[in-house]
Amino acid sequence: MFKALIVEKEGDGPAVARVAELAEDRLPSGNVTVAVEYSTLNYKDGLCLSAAGGGLVRTYPHVPGIDFAGTVEASEDARYAPGDRVVLTGWRVGEVHWGGYAQKARVKADWLVPLPDGLSTRQAMAVGTAGLTAMLAVMALEDHGLTPDKGDVLVTGAAGGVGSVATALLAHLGYAVAAVTGRPETEVYLRDLGADRIVPRADLAETVKRPLESETWAGCVDAVGGAMLARVLGQMRYGASVAVVGLAGGAALPTSVIPFILRGVNLLGIDSVMQPYDNRLRAWDRIARDLPMDKLEAMIRPAALADLPALGAAILKGEVQGRVVVDVNA
Known part of the structure; x- marks a missing residue:
């Protein structure tokens, strides 16, 4: 079992988000399972958490969260092994596919990027x-x-x-x-x-x-x-x-x-969703090298899964400053 923020919708009624315990067999298909440590909040997440789904969510129940960082738990792909630290952004994860607002995620290996040395999973999601x-x-x-x-x-x-x-x-x-x-x-x-x-x-x-x-x-x-x-x-x-x-x-x-x-x-x-792998690596390496970590820390607003429905509404109103970092294990 793992904890997730799941959005459910019945018929023509509004979508409702709640924190729930899910069985691992609820995870979507994919060849890498990640123990998620941190996610974050973006404008798209606010839309996915809204009562109407923002036109992004196609099927319910749904786990939002368009990015996450964590540690590989299991892998069927030779590029990743248990214990590897990884980050995911884009690829319609959190929109069409189940996302990072959960303690576990299962995705395609092609969607992941190795986390650069010197960058923690928390910092990676402060970047997001x-x-x-x-x-x-x-x-x-x-x-x-x-x-x-x-x-x-x-x-x-x-x-x-x-x-x-x-x-x-x-x-x-x-x-x-x-x-x-x-x-x-x-x-x-x-x-x-x-x-x-x-x-x-x-x-x-x-x-x-x-x-x-x-x-x-x-x-x-x-x-x-x-x-x-x-x-x-x-x-x-x-x-x-x-x-x-x-x-x-x-x-x-x-x-x-x-x-x-x-x-x-x-x-x-500038599109980050379908960005080619090599340019993603180049960007993350530049982030690790060129982004001042003290400035990054000053942007962070910590949150837990239960805080996200209210924060999602706030970001749609332009009321969120800086970067919300979600500790999915809090």
Whole structure:
């Protein structure tokens, strides 16, 4: 038997989450069984925990949790042996497939990544999908020519999970970070992560008719999308890039081609779900090397499985700061 947060739904009624004891034969198919130690909370998890399932959950009962870290308990794949420490993010785990909000998980070996030396399972989930996405965004910006001497880098939705890690990473790498937030109470938190300046969300929320404004930003990690992204595109420096990681402000993009054809701006889409294995390894190695662990610790909000329904509702309202780390054994 093992403990899990299971979401159940009867007929057309709302989905309801509860902590329950499950038998191991309830685990899904897969060739690696992992004793999960930590998971985390992402926006997608909030959707999966909601009464409607956010359009992500296909079948009930369901165990959410789109990422987890732990130790291999049993393996039918030669790449992993009992005792190996592993991390999983993406692959629709926690959405289509049962996820990490449990003391045990069974998955395909192809979905796992060995945990880098020097990174604990708790730290791995303080990073989680959000932090991996932030690292992939920073790597993409660097691959397209961004260096610290080019100028200020903008991070939108900076107090959220992706934004927090992106801010800390960029600052540690020597970039001048401008952090966008709509919550004035997060200013001290963001400056402690390394932000050089705070940009009120209202300064970028209003759309303008001009397709181009003054060249301001050398790069951007954008978690907001929508009208704010459209505004930011018109403020990018010549040849600069925007790494798009989210759509908290909406999926529509009310812009024109002008920033792209007159300033050579690059719009880089960042996907962490189906990311190739080699790039995942590269990102996790960079995280272990380049993410300051003291800053990571400052982002952590500890939680247990029983806390997740309330936290899931809070993250959908934009009320969660930093990174929620879930001890599934608490």
